Amino acid sequence: MSTPENSDVAALSYEAARDELVRVVTALESGGATLEESLALWERGNALADRCEQWLQGAKQRLDAARSSAAAGSAPAEADEA
Numbered sequence: 583m584s585t586p587e588n589s590d591v592a593a594l595s596y597e598a599a600r601d602e603l604v605r606v607v608t609a610l611e612s613g614g615a616t617l618e619e620s621l622a623l624w625e626r627g628n629a630l631a632d633r634c635e636q637w638l639q640g641a642k643q644r645l646d647a648a649r650s651s652a653a654a655g656s657a658p659a660e661a662d663e664a
Contacts, residue, residue: 588629596637603630 591599606627609615615623 588626591626591629591633594630594633596634596641599630599633599637603627603634606630 594602606623610620610623610627
């Protein structure tokens with residue numbers, strides 16, 4: 583769920599989203615926020631966690647593609663030797 587307060591999350595790097603998520607979790611765990619503030623923090627944290635997941639999935643796809651490319655690149659060389 584994207585709210586105006588969380589629309590900037592899509593522009594964050596993985597590290598920035600992760601660091602802010604740590605701050606949000608710390609603020610929630612401290613228990614000093616009102617219910618409304620806690621809900622806003624939770625929504626922000628959820629958006630940040632989703633962003634981190636997007637980055638991690640993208641990195642996994644890139645690694646999988648690189649592995650496939652490397653495997654495909656070595657396969658013809660082995661076939662040529664046979």
